[in-house]
């Protein structure tokens with residue numbers, strides 16, 4: 151059937167409806183939450199769980215406002231752990247970052263970048279941990295092999311939503327030292343994060359292949375494109391062929407702040423104007439979210455004044471530990487025996503190691519594992535994967551002479 155709707159008012163000129171969550175209310179991130187209105191004035195929702203999102207536009211169109219709005223939505227689900235990065239460094243995300251975020255940073259100096267890359271490395275570990283937890287859950291609790299709102303509420307599982315918002319993300323991907331690693335981790339988060347309850351939201355003013363790697367733009371499941379200047383940027387955010395199909399964010403006027411083509415929720419691209427939440431309002435909403443979190447004992451990390459733990463100054467020395475753990479009298483030792491001995495020596499470090507992990511961990515030192523003879527506890531001889539003590543000694547000698555030369 152045909153539906154005809156006649157609007158007599160410009161979307162951008164009509165009076166914006168106040169955001170329903172501005173003064174009260176909380177959120178379940180597994181349900182759609184309204185964030186803007188369509189051309190007929192109807193609220194449009196976004197379910198932040200299970201997505202990765204990209205926001206693109208030329209400067210001054212409302213990217214940061216929109217990202218902040220999405221982060222405020224996350225803040226209002228008190229279970230959600232926020233990681234907020236304002237790489238322009240103007241403090242636009244401080245309201246939400248300082249009030250509720252677990253990790254937050256504004257700026258793009260070396261210290262800010264180191265903080266961020268350390269956080270991302272931890273997030274990737276967290277993603278791996280979550281994948282394992284999800285796999286180990288009984289089918290009836292986790293039928294689709296992904297987090298549910300019930301699972302997210304069980305604190306013992308640690309499967310609460312994690313929402314990572316990055317404004318002007320091109321700074322990360324173009325970074326000369328860590329750019330490749332930022333890209334690698336973010337691609338991983340975009341592909342495997344959603345099922346584990348981790349949501350990455352990236353905003354950029356230069357949507358091209360350097361500022362948002364192809365693997366990210368191609369896999370993001372939610373896209374917001376405010377005004378852009380050309381077909382290339384348009385399709386970078388909205389997907390290949392969007393411009394040809396007539397989905398053109400190039401047609402938006404300069405005055406149309408906060409107006410975007412929105413693609414997500416399994417629907418066709420729609421024109422939506424984001425609710426206007428300015429800095430003052432953002433601050434009061436974030437404060438409300440903070441109070442809710444404080445009451446629930448859910449405030450942690452940056453917002454609670456905690457610094458991330460620094461890397462331990464003296465890290466363990468695997469070669470030395472192996473030589474200590476394995477008796478001098480054994481020229482060859484199986485991985486499984488070595489790992490058990492290591493676990494006894496430093497349970498906190500090696501307690502969880504599987505035999506194959508030793509093979510991987512030794513590689514950087516140039517020590518290879520191979521089939522070696524040994525005997526089982528029962529005294530039977532067998533050929534299994536293991537290491538030679540002589541190889542360890544050689545690696546230590548090489549390392550020490552290298553250190554002396556340097």
Ligand SMILES: Nc1ncnc2c1ncn2[C@@H]1O[C@H](COP(=O)(O)OP(=O)(O)O)[C@@H](O)[C@H]1O
Nearest residue numbers: 208209210211212213214215407408424425426
């Ligand atoms: N949803 C909105 N409705 C109305 N005006 C908006 C909206 N979002 C942003 N603006 C206006 O546009 C300006 C630029 O927004 P900002 O998010 O800083 O742009 P960008 O990050 O794209 O450079 C804001 O200062 C605000 O005045």
Ligand SMILES: [Mg+2]
Nearest residue numbers: 213214238317
């Ligand atoms: Mg901005």
